[in-house]
Amino acid sequence: MGRHGLIFIMIISLDSVLGQVSYSIPEEMVKGSVVGNIARDLGLDVKRLKSGKARIFTSDSVQYIELSRERGVLFVKDRIDRESLCRQTTPCALHLQIILENPMELFRITVEITDVNDNSPSFKNDQRRFEISESAVTGSKFVLERAVDADIGVNGLKNYTLKPTGNFVLSIQSHSDGIKKVEMVLHKPLDREKEEHISLLLTAVDGGEPQMSGTVKIDVTVLDVNDNAPVFTQSLYKAAIAENSPIGTTLITVSASDADKGTNGEVSYSVSTAIDSETDSFTINENGDVIVVGEVDFEKAKYYRIDIEAQDSGGLSDSSKIIVDVIDVNDNKPVISILSKSDLIREDSPQNTVIAMFSVLDPDSSNNGQVNCRISGKLPFTISTSSNDFYSLVTDSELDRERSSEYNISMTCSDEGVPSLSSSVTLTLQISDVNDNAPVFERSSYEAYIIENNTPGLSIFTVKARDADWNQNARVSYILEDSSVNGVPVSSYVSVSADSGVIHAVRSFDYEQIKDFHFRVKAQDGGSPPLSSNVTVKVLIQDQNDNPPQVLYPVQTGGSLVAEMVPRSADVGYLVTKVVAVDVDSGQNAWLSYKLQKATDRALFEVGLQNGEIRTIRGVTDKDAVKQRLTVIVEDNGQPSRSATVIVNVAVADSFPEVLSEFTDYTQDKEYNDNL
Template sequence: MGIQQQPFRKRLMCETTTWLLFIFVFMISTIRGQIRYSVPEEMKEGSLIGNVAQDLGLDLRRLRSGRARIVSGETSQYTELKADKGILVVKERIDREELCGDVMPCSLSFEIILENPIELHRVTVEILDINDHAPTFKSNVIKLEISESATVGSHFDLEKKAIDDDVGTNGLQGYSLSQSDIFILNPYRIGSSRNVEMVLKKALDREKQDRVSLVLSALDGGNPQLSGTIEIIVTVLDANDNAPVCSQVEYKTNVKEDSSKGTILTTVTASDADEGLHGQVRYSISNAPKGALELFNIDEKSGMFTLVGELDYEKFRHFEIDVQASDEGGNADVCKVLIEVLDTNDNPPAINIMSASSTVAEDVKPGTVLTMMNVQDPDSNENGKVRCFLDDYDHFKIISTSNNFFTLITDSDLDRETKSAYNITVTCSDEGLPSLSKSVTLTLLISDVNDNAPVFERSSYEAYIVENNTPGLSIFTVKATDADWNQNARVSYILEDSSVNGVPVSSYVSVSADSGVIHAVRSFDYEQIKDFHFRVKAQDGGSPPLSSNVTVKIMIRDQNDNPPQVLYPVQTGGSLVAEMVPRSADVGYLVTKVVAVDVDSGQNAWLSYKLQKATDRALFEVGLQNGEIRTIRQVTDKDAVKQRLTVIVEDNGQPSRSATVVVNVAVADSFPEVLSEFTELTHDKEYNDNLTFYLVLALAVVSFLFITCLVVIISVKIYRWRQSRILYHSNLPVIPYYPPRYSDTLGTGTLPHVYNYEVCRTTDSRKSDCKFGRAGSQNVLIMDPSSTGTMQRIQSEKSILDEPDSPLEVSLSNTFCFCYFLCIHLFKCLFYQDSTFKCLMTMTSTMDNMSSAGERMTVQHLKRGRTGLTFSLIL
């Protein structure tokens, strides 16, 4: 026995110590925090109630280190604290009805304690009701005994009402009676929480039916709705022939709407001539308007009528309530209680919007009516007089048109682009003490009027497009915005009519009307057009429409679409051109120069020269930048007379384009040596039977040229004294003028200088009056500084003729000599020589000597840095 008592004592001492410690902690500690949760009943075990750590602002490590636990509360068995997660969960199923009954609200309260340092936190868990109980009756049957003399309309109280453990809307809401032609439920008591009344619909007759069986159903307000039933058994008794009689038909009383609960209003009295139980009178409210049963009550025995709710003058100003005085036999009398409610200033004004414009155009005139309001205060006298005013007086004002009618009007001009909507607050207050007020906010939208033209994002646009583009390519987009709204702000883009170089601009570009995207209609060529401009109009969709325009400039970017073109040496299919190099030529001897141009611009026109093929690559080289062909070693007797060089000219574009030129070089000291080498190619040609015809034709052409040159020389001599020295005595800058297809673009082309190749003479030219002058037929551009951007083209003939031995004069003299020489030899070959072919070969050899001498002189000029054009005779 002692062994069994020892553990019990130890456990008792331990528990006592724990509670003492708790009481001590509770006394010296304060509640650090308090949280409240709401959960529905009948939740499963382990369901989450709340995150205690988060709601109390505690760290999980603090909960674990402080050994957080629930230490108090008789209902702690329903909850469990998981300190490792910091959450509170359901430990055991919670039944609100079992726990709290009909107490509202139903809650569990307990404390959570932490140690080191000690903290105490209070937790309250409110249990919410669910519709888990159906209405039930205490018994299965209600037995009534009613006298057969009961009058139709008599009321019978069913004392055994239903019970629903749920509360609120889930609780008992009303009753229904099975269909019967004798009894019905009192419609004024169906929804009441008190006993249900049954009204006699038809007079009873015990001899015909001494028992009536009905079913009464009780209904709750849950979803789904639950119900309970009970059987009503009515036993018909013999008649009680005297009914109670009220002392007054009507009872009148006045009460202020702010009267407190429990105020006695009146006392209803009635008497019954019967004795005993049949003479005892009971009072009850038999008929009352909606809401009256919650406001008034009558004592069943004394008939004292009291106030049990809060009155509201504005809802119910007058009550007419039927009070029934009944005896035990079921006889009853009904009287009326008339209650007048007196007003107090407890209601603010009520604002009724009779007519309101939610949208108004921005161009309305001041004084335009926007809203009409009727303001009513349900209070009476001074408590019901109201006045209204606006919180914002910027653009609107409110005026009183008649009693309790107010009008909101515009007070100044409106602008939708400045403000598109207004929230107008109207405040109305009464004149009661204390004054009460109410406000209403009206939202007014300002509709748009087309009063703003579209505005482009930029004052002008510039765009670039690479040449050789695909037609239909999108170049860029113009964008215009309109401060208006909707249709008035819908911008359409239109290409204005104009021309570019005499061609309509619509054949160059097009504009998308909706998006403003500009498309290229054609493929552009930088070499033909470098830039152009046009105007785009932006027009809105208003009526009438407003518009604005902007200038757009399109600049074409160059593309490497043109290969280099060789100007010199000229490559002809039926000609044979050879450059002569003497065998005594030193290293670096200038053989000739390849001149090429590229009509592209920029780096696409930067040319480089390379030697692609050569008969002897160790003898010649080509300058990478200048195209000069020079010897790279001493010429020897072993070198072949005929040298063939292939030079490739490449530009710097991506991808690069190129052209090739074939240069024939003769390594010899005399013209006959070269002729013997190169004439082998001509011996294999077929002899032309019509040679005589062509020679006669050539003679006629040369004769014409001879006469023409003679006339020009005489004319120049006559008018030479009238010419002014424009070119050599002018301080104007000279800019070279290139052929139309080889113009320099933006100063980046390949012809930065003018090349004027000087005269080449034959070996015996110093003994003859016949000269081959240098070509001077180029044109120059002179920039006039007195006029901005003005370029003047002056034919070189007007200036060169002013100088002695001018290029034109020498050229004409050379032409004259050449024509003279050609005519003499042609006549000799046609009429005096036995062999025409041999004669022509001799004439060719002579002219080749003249050409070779001219070429050597040209090379010498090139080595001295001069520029010019070598006159070569090609046959």
């Protein structure tokens, strides 16, 4: 960096602002010149500059300094002219911020611009004319135009010389504010008859290396008899004006008096050469009214110094100055600049996660430039600040994508002026899903029914669970949990479709063997790790009328002689016997009814419809045959019904020998059996 190398480096730890580095370089450096090794001075690896997408942020309209991520250095990008950048302000500095991402980091860089002697002293006018009365007394003063040198310090304006020095000598007076008052003093009385025109050369030099200078030619015309100069009523005037005051506003009225009479006592006013062009915003008329003719902007100049001159017609003059304080008006909105932001964060992000970093600048002063930022609405975010003008948008409570998957965050920054001015910006933030919700079944338990003798593979019913998460985290699979029913794995009874939750029967069920069973189904999501819940399912087998009644009594022996005896003295309603039958089905499928289907003598016997009791319906006579055969049908109440028949042999006799003599094997009664 040569003789204008690095002056000092200072690193300060601040919350989000991790460090501060200062450099000093001269103005007018060649483009591409290295300012400093920023990676080394900040203690960063060059790889970090690349991975963090390091970039420079500055509020200046022109970016003078560039960052090389590959080399880790700062270099001059554009011509830096200290005079156009800072005018007379010292020190002159560029304020930069280096922004890194992943994680977000902010470094503050200050580059001081030192002055070089690249401007010579100059005068606003290259010629000045005076008309001076020959009666002017020795010691009379004539205000000369001051030179302006845009450079500062040793490179700024140093001295004046006036040549030749016959009649006039140079007088330079320094004021407390550092401004020099240049006057030409009459050293030797004038004599118009000897010399009517005098030519002088005023030279201004600076203190730079090499030294530079500027000149103005002074022409003096000697007049007769004007021996009184104007005199201002005050050597210093003070005034105040609000910025943005309209053109034509009168700032102040000044006055100078001249003791001469006639035209020699007539005074005219003018604004003298100023340090810079900012005082071109003011003019003065013949009445001494100082009037606004240009823009008055507090953000460009907080005060003005106006040098004024009063001159009579004889060329005598006096000078004074006006110090103008500019009153700030709240005419600038806060400017919000987003330095870095995230468009997507996880819903399980911890509190104080940084969403965005931004700066807010308001060039106004005092309360007009004091900024407060807030978030519109009740959102789980807040704004924190780590240093002046720099802010972070962070989370301040837990996020839940299932409650809100997207936020439009409107930030408004307002100053404290009256009335207040504000600016707003809206950021859109997406919340990404985390598998924090287990599937939930629609019911706490399920009951399902299936009719026995079903076809294997039949769909019984469907379980359904929902997951509040998104995408893969909400993709539910159904799993049959291992268990056993009567010692048999439940998987041999039912199966579950993993995608749909449909329960299928694996086998055909028999109500007479199993009437109900239960099992558990697990719903599991596709997250990593997965979350699950389970539910109990009870399956009830419904009966079908698939079993006919079974006769338990009388027992059908298939050939041997079995008969019930009824004495001939039996009365009406005599209980002969009772048909006993059962049905292994259930419900109405097992409700039995008894009917007499066929009988040797239908007029003699009846069968109880509900109880199967066989009774006489009249008295027994001697004419009734000993051998009686009844056929009873037993029917269930199913749809369609099923039945069984039983043959009941009855012997009408008073003694067993009588039965033996009359009774033959019923099984040989071919005519009866054929009819049946």
